[in-house]
Amino acid sequence: MQAYTYIEKGKFALLEKAKPTLIEPTDAIVKVTLGSICTSDLHIKHGSVPRAVPGITVGHEMVGIVEQVGSEVTAVKPGDRVTVNVETFCGECFFCKHGYVNNCTSLHGGWALGCRIDGGQTEYVRVPLAQQGLNHIPDGVSDEQALFVGDVLATGFWAARITEITEDDTVLIIGAGPTGICTLLCCMLKNPKHIIVCEQSAERRAFVKAHYPDVLLTTPKECTDFVMQHSDHGGADRVLEVAGGKDTFQLAWQCARPNAIVTIVALYDEPQLLPLPQMYGKNLTFKTGGVDGCDCEEILQLIKEGKIDTTPLITHRFPLERIAEAYEIFEQKRDGVIKVAITQ
Numbered sequence: 458m459q460a461y462t463y464i465e466k467g468k469f470a471l472l473e474k475a476k477p478t479l480i481e482p483t484d485a486i487v488k489v490t491l492g493s494i495c496t497s498d499l500h501i502k503h504g505s506v507p508r509a510v511p512g513i514t515v516g517h518e519m520v521g522i523v524e525q526v527g528s529e530v531t532a533v534k535p536g537d538r539v540t541v542n543v544e545t546f547c548g549e550c551f552f553c554k555h556g557y558v559n560n561c562t563s564l565h566g567g568w569a570l571g572c573r574i575d576g577g578q579t580e581y582v583r584v585p586l587a588q589q590g591l592n593h594i595p596d597g598v599s600d601e602q603a604l605f606v607g608d609v610l611a612t613g614f615w616a617a618r619i620t621e622i623t624e625d626d627t628v629l630i631i632g633a634g635p636t637g638i639c640t641l642l643c644c645m646l647k648n649p650k651h652i653i654v655c656e657q658s659a660e661r662r663a664f665v666k667a668h669y670p671d672v673l674l675t676t677p678k679e680c681t682d683f684v685m686q687h688s689d690h691g692g693a694d695r696v697l698e699v700a701g702g703k704d705t706f707q708l709a710w711q712c713a714r715p716n717a718i719v720t721i722v723a724l725y726d727e728p729q730l731l732p733l734p735q736m737y738g739k740n741l742t743f744k745t746g747g748v749d750g751c752d753c754e755e756i757l758q759l760i761k762e763g764k765i766d767t768t769p770l771i772t773h774r775f776p777l778e779r780i781a782e783a784y785e786i787f788e789q790k791r792d793g794v795i796k797v798a799i800t801q
């Protein structure tokens with residue numbers, strides 16, 4: 458089978474590999490029917506994920522059909538349509554039992570697929586701890602509708618959940634990339650008074666305006682003033698920082714009102730300054746990133762009920778044999794790309 462492989466820093470290539478087989482009784486083999494490319498794949502390509510293992514098949518956003526299961530996997534069976542979770546987790550350790558699956562202490566715990574072990578930009582993938590990592594796609598939900606459930610949409614859902622949004626709140630979301638838009642969709646479920654999206658790219662602001670006309674839009678430069686004008690208590694009640702830009706962490710806490718919650722979803726390339734003297738007395742609560750992707754069943758149900766629809770994010774489709782072209786467009790943010798679906 459063809460597998461898009463991390464060769465070395467700066468180089469991915471489509472290689473011929475053997476179809477994976479079950480190794481442990483907790484494994485499943487999934488035939489990938491649709492995949493995608495994530496910004497984290499680019500981080501691997503750029504050499505900024507030290508634990509990524511050269512030679513592995515990349516890709517951790519996918520849906521598929523269960524081909525085979527190990528003897529201890531009872532939640533799914535061959536023929537089932539499933540989403541695959543970006544995180545591998547045991548469901549039994551202290552962290553898993555508290556819903557903090559990102560910090561699972563199992564050997565395979567955390568982000569393994571497409572990083573430490575072979576992932577999903579290929580035809581078949583071995584999923585460890587499949588009892589926890591696979592979720593049934595409900596009847597009537599298409600592969601495209603379910604594509605982002607295990608990764609970017611799980612991230613947006615988790616971010617909106619931990620941010621404790623109420624209907625009186627003005628919510629500021631910084632960044633309208635794929636994760637920012639997924640975060641927006643999940644914040645919309647909470648019906649806050651206002652949602653303001655701050656985004657640098659005019660193309661992405663136009664995308665938000667076209668699809669979500671009730672959302673208020675601003676730019677990083679105008680953000681602080683705009684938020685003050687559109688909030689009741691001198692700043693946003695809730696801030697979600699999804700951009701990870703050079704100055705966006707500072708913007709996030711500066712736009713927050715006293716006693717706000719500021720959730721940092723973004724992954725930064727560099728350390729960020731926490732200027733405690735300047736923020737003293739503002740009494741902010743910070744929550745920091747690392748998705749706990751354990752709400753996939755609930756998310757799939759919301760998709761089935763028509764309450765979340767991420768299909769507009771799929772702006773491009775490419776077959777696996779042309780995945781290099783898909784990477785090029787995604788990496789260079791060409792042609793209005795938000796997300797690319799990789800078909801078989």
Ligand SMILES: [Zn+2]
Binds near residue numbers: 517518543608609
């Ligand atoms: Zn990802």
Ligand SMILES: [Zn+2]
Binds near residue numbers: 547550554
């Ligand atoms: Zn665990």
